[in-house]
Amino acid sequence: MRPAPGGAAWGFQFARHPMDDKALQEAVAQAVERLSDGAPVAASVAGGVVTLTGAVQDEMRRTVIEQELLRLPEVLDVRNHLHVAAPVGDLRTQLRILLETHDVDAGGIVIEEADGALTLSGTATGWFDRDAAERLAWTLPGVASVTNRIVLPPGAVEPDDGSAGLPS
Structure with a gap:
């Protein structure tokens, strides 16, 4: 299981302002555009959960997109429905x-x-x-x-x- 955002799992909290879904959607869209290498990938966000749909060129790209999105601080989970073209x-x-x-x-x-x-x-x-x-x-x-x-x-x-x- 992924640690809670902000360091709570380690007994401390960072002072930060949580993103709303709209701001997170923009951050996710930018990351997907950068990582997808022009592939038709769509991402939606609801409650910190990202759902990916579309096609990518290979399994590595599919995995990299998911793993990089999980690094965003407000992303709680990624539902990866991408398929290899x-x-x-x-x-x-x-x-x-x-x-x-x-x-x-x-x-x-x-x-x-x-x-x-x-x-x-x-x-x-x-x-x-x-x-x-x-x-x-x-x-x-x-x-x-x-x-x-x-x-x-x-x-x-x-x-x-x-x-x-x-x-x-």
């Missing part, structure tokens, strides 16, 4: 290009896409390529979710097996 172009092709650009060996990786949801499967040459494929997939505009089912070849070193890649 449909992708522009073929996400599979975009991800293949991105993997190649970052020198990820993706020859054995299969990419499936449905409505912005990516599923990665197949076999990666090593842990780095498996992890990088998922991380890079999340960076694409229009990606709403990523499921990583990529497996490693027999004998591949798992990052938490303690061997650090050294023979037994």
Whole structure:
């Protein structure tokens, strides 16, 4: 739970004048305009609770807007109804290009896409390529979710097996 505005949770109060909903609505609108990067995002305020609607380009932007609004002193809660906009172009092709650009060996990786949801499967040459494929997939505009089912070849070193890649 978020601490009460003004420091009351820590036993002291700042002398301040609370904003009314109109002033808070203006502060929220300015923050949303700055953070949304031109995406069609609407925000309404009632009793210190902000409700967001509209579409953003990726999950990161959706989360950043919510977290930054929670930093405003009079915002008590954010109801985030933003959705990730449909992708522009073929996400599979975009991800293949991105993997190649970052020198990820993706020859054995299969990419499936449905409505912005990516599923990665197949076999990666090593842990780095498996992890990088998922991380890079999340960076694409229009990606709403990523499921990583990529497996490693027999004998591949798992990052938490303690061997650090050294023979037994």
